[in-house]
Amino acid sequence: MTNPFLAIDQQIVGDIYTSTESMDNLTVLCDEFGSRFGGTEGERQAMEFMQAKLRDYGLPHVRAEPIPYLGWRRGEARLTILSPIHKEIPCISLPHSPAATVETTLVDMGAGAPADFDRRAEEIKGNIVMSTSANPQGVKRWIHRNERLGRSIMAGAAAFLFVSQYPAYGPETGGIGHDDGEAHIPGISIGWEDGAYLGRLLKRHGQVRLRLETNDSCEPMISWNVLADLPGQQQPETVVMLGSHYDGHDISQGAEDPASGAVAVMEAARVLAKYGADLPVTVRFALWGIEEIGLLGSRHYAATHADELSHLRFYLNMDAAGAITHKAITLNEWPALEPLFTGWGEEMAYTVPIRQSVHAHSDHFPFLMAGVPTGGIEAAEFSGRGYGHTRYDTLDKVKLNNLREAAMIAARLALRIAHIGEWPVLHRSSEEVAALFTGPEYKEEAEYRAQIDAFYQQARGKQ
Ligand SMILES: [Zn+2]
Incomplete structure (x- = not known):
C-alpha cells in the first residue's frame, strides 16, 4: 500500500523515538507539580508549564480558558466499627x-450487579452500603463507581463505602458529585483488606454497626482548559481535536491517569508543529481541567463553544493513553469510519485494533452527546483501573515507549483526518444521539442516568 505521508511519517516517528521529551514532561508534571488536583497550587503550575511548552514548540495560539466551578477540599474522614467489636478502619473521603x-x-x-440494588432496597434503606470496584460476574458492561453509589442513594442508603478490588493498593478514590455539586450522601473509600475484614465480621456476627464521619467542604474555585491550535490553511474553522485531561486525584501523582495522556497530546503537538506544515484544517490540542470530578473542563468547553462544535470534524480522547501497552482505537459507534481507520493502519504500517463502543467516563462524552464524531486511544482489553485512582499511580509505572506510541499514533491519525478530502460522516442529531442509548448494551445505563438525574433534580429542588 502506498503511503502519501511517508516523508512526514518518517520525520514524526523518527523524532518521537529519538527524543525523551514526553517522559521529561511527565516527570515535571508528576514530580514537580504533584497531583494537579482541582484547587491545588500544582494544578496552576501545570497549566502554566503546559502553555509555556506548547509555545516553545512553536504553536501560535496557546491559551488557558478559565472554568468556574464548585471545588472540593478534603477533610479528615474516620470510620469506626462500633459493634460487634470496637476498631478504627483507615479510610479517605471520595x-x-x-x-x-x-x-x-x-x-x-x-x-453488586445493578439489579441487586433494587432487589435489596429494603435492606439498604437507612444503612451504609459497601461495594467493591470489581465488575459483577456475568455483567458485560463496566459498572462505574457512581452507578453503584447512585443506585444505593435511590434505594435510600445513608452512606457509601467503596472498597478497592485489588489487595495492597490501599483505598481507591474517585469523584462522587453530581453535575458540579455535592453527592447526596457521604462516600468514603477503604482498602481491599479492610473490606474483606468487614465482610467476614458481618458474615460471622450477622450485624456490624459503623460510625462514619466526613469533614470535607465545597467552595467556588477556578480551573483551566489549556488549548493550542495549528491553524488550517484552507478551512481554518474546521477542527480536528486531540485531548486529555491533566488533573489527577489528590492522593496520587496521577502519572498513568491522566498525565501519560496529557504529555502524549503535547508530544503530538510538538511533532505536528514541526513537520505537519500546511494543514488544510485546524488541528487543536486540548488539555482539560478537572475531569476527575465530573468532566467539568470538557463539559465547560462544549457548553461555551457550542456554536463551533458543528465544525469539529473529530475528537480523539487520550485519557491515560500513554500508559497503555496494548492499545486500540475506540470509535464511539461510527461504523462508517472503521474502513478509513483500518486503511490508515495499513498505510502507516502500524495497525492497532479498531473497536466500536460508548462509555460516559471521560472527556469525549460531552462531545459525543453534542453529536460530534468521537473516539479515543484506549486499552484493547479493559481490565479495571490498575494503579489508577490510588496513591500508587506514580511516574515509575509509565514506560517511555508507551508514551511515544500514543503520541505517534495520535499525530499520524490527526495528520490524516486533517488532510482527508471528504469526511465520510455527518454529526449526529440529538435524536440520533438519544437512539444510540436504546440498544441492549447501553439501555440499562442510560435508564439509570435518567433516574439519577431526576432524583437529584427533585432532591435539590426541595432544598
Ligand atoms: Zn482519566
Missing part, C-alpha cells in the same frame, strides 16, 4: 462527599 456523621449498620453488596 471527592464531593458532603461533611456528615452517620451511625448505622453495614450492608455488603460485594461487586
